[in-house]
Amino acid sequence: MSGDELRLWAAARADELPGTTVDQPFGPEVDVYRVRERMFMAMSSTGRTSVTLKSAPEDAKALRETFEAIVPGYHMNKRHWITLQADGTLEQDLVEELVTEAYRLVVAKLPRAQRPVDPDLFLSASRADPDRP
Template identity: 75%
Template structure:
């Protein structure tokens, strides 16, 4: 898998999510995706390859890291709550898109109800 494809899959999914937008608070080499000012994903070239860093529930992050060699602790992030996807060819598009959606749902669930663009309990699950 080309590293650009991994980021393309993640970016395409994030751009579909209600209220999501990208900015570059760390400079032009990192695209940060947010919902209501809260980060759920970063696309970066900082490790030498185009990686995707996502918010994750701690128990999910641990299981994903155990199951997939291409998923490592979040690069330059809290290792318990973030994962980084590396482009080694082992990750399928559906998994990448679901991980982006789950990262978004986690952040939305932490927002006050009046600021949520979707209901995180059902969004993307039906």
């Protein structure tokens, strides 16, 4: 997987998620994906392409131990964020699943009235039916 593929996979999945917006508060080289103004993903297009995602601390640790291409979140809280590097070893399904989980973690912290989906049902539905976001 090239850097372009990593960006394409992550962006395509994020764009499918309800209530997602994209902005560039850090400049044109970083796309920030948010749900209700809360960031769940950032993608860098300068230098070595990378995707930084929100992650549960225990999942982040396990992912870093399992995949060389997953490192602590670049310029983020290392416990709650991971960075995916484009080294050719990550599969599209994994990238899409990690984007979905980052989104779900942020949605779960929103006040109930602001949630575009129920985070518990959303996760189980997306795993049960691969054609659903």
